[in-house]
Amino acid sequence: RxxxxxxxxxxxxxxxxxxxxxxxxxxxxxxxxxxxRRVFCDAGRELTRAEYFRLLAAARQSGRKRTLLVLQTLCATGIRVSELAFITVEAVRRGRASIRCKGKCRDILLPRALCHRLERWCSRQRIHTGPVFLTRQGRPLDRVTVWRRMKALCDQAGVARGKVFPHNLRHLFARTFYALDKNLAKLADLLGHSSIETTRIYIMESGAEHQKLLERMHLLL
Known part of the structure; x- marks a missing residue:
């Protein structure tokens, strides 16, 4: 009632x-x-590609180089923010990272352009081994710190705060990958999902995109 x-x-x-x-x-x-099962997601919660690029621009313009690289690393690889510590100097040199999470291990490839940027970052910061992203105290970045750094970009980027959190970068990776490949099983492996049903949630289109599809059907006279 x-x-x-x-x-x-x-x-x-x-x-x-x-x-x-x-x-x-x-x-x-x-x-x-x-x-x-829902066939479309809430557009008010999902980060768009354009909004992601605005966040990158805001990070670059404000001189937040580390935050800029963290955002690009999360979105270009699809890893969880808790897995960021597995992006090490050694992994960058190999172009491949071994991710251990939830009792499972998976290998992911790192885009070449990302590796070049991370190599330059490590060289400038004199990071010779271990995790690429460290705090001033030399500890790996934690999820709370990443979350705060992302939220700090919202106003400058003109992106709603409710859309800006690390896991949404993982969703954007999933939707972008699936749009190019259409291989749900491969995507599930990349994301470290045990069930494809979980992966389906990540690739839902927005209600607006679903509406456009309905309009293109032209079934009304």
């Missing part, structure tokens, strides 16, 4: 069902609502 979405209803039902299980009455458990 209050217009809760299916996810909210199921969350409340899960609490009720947990209580029924606790009191020894599993037969009283309620069946959760079935949810059909």
């Amino acid at each position: 209050r217009g809760y979405c299916a996810a909210s209803v199921n969350a409340m039902l899960a609490a009720v069902n947990g209580y029924q299980e606790f009191r020894g009455a599993p037969e009283a458990k309620a069946r959760p609502l079935k949810r059909q």
Whole structure:
């Protein structure tokens, strides 16, 4: 009656069902609502290619070289922000990084142009081994620091703050890769996903793009 979405209803039902299980009455458990997979995403949350380039321009114009390279590294490789520490001097020299996350290991290739930029950065910063991106104290950058640096660019770039966070760069990588290759299984491997269903979420088009597709069908007289 209050217009809760299916996810909210199921969350409340899960609490009720947990209580029924606790009191020894599993037969009283309620069946959760079935949810059909969405075919488009909320455009207000997804970072566009144009917005990404505006963030890069803002970082460059404000002299935030490290932030500029972090953004490009995340978006050009599709790695999680927590995996940034695996982008090492050794990996840059090889053009390949070994990522270990969630009990799994995967190898990713680094774009040549990115390697050249990271090599120049390491040379200027006198970073000879280990992670490329370090704090002033010499520790690998953490996700909170990256998140804050990204948010600091929003106003100058003219991008809504709700769109600017590290994981959205991973989504942009996924959508861009899939637009060129259309190989969902390969993309899942690159992203380190165990399930292709997770990868499907990353490549959803926006509602606006879905609307354009409907308009191009020309099924109305």
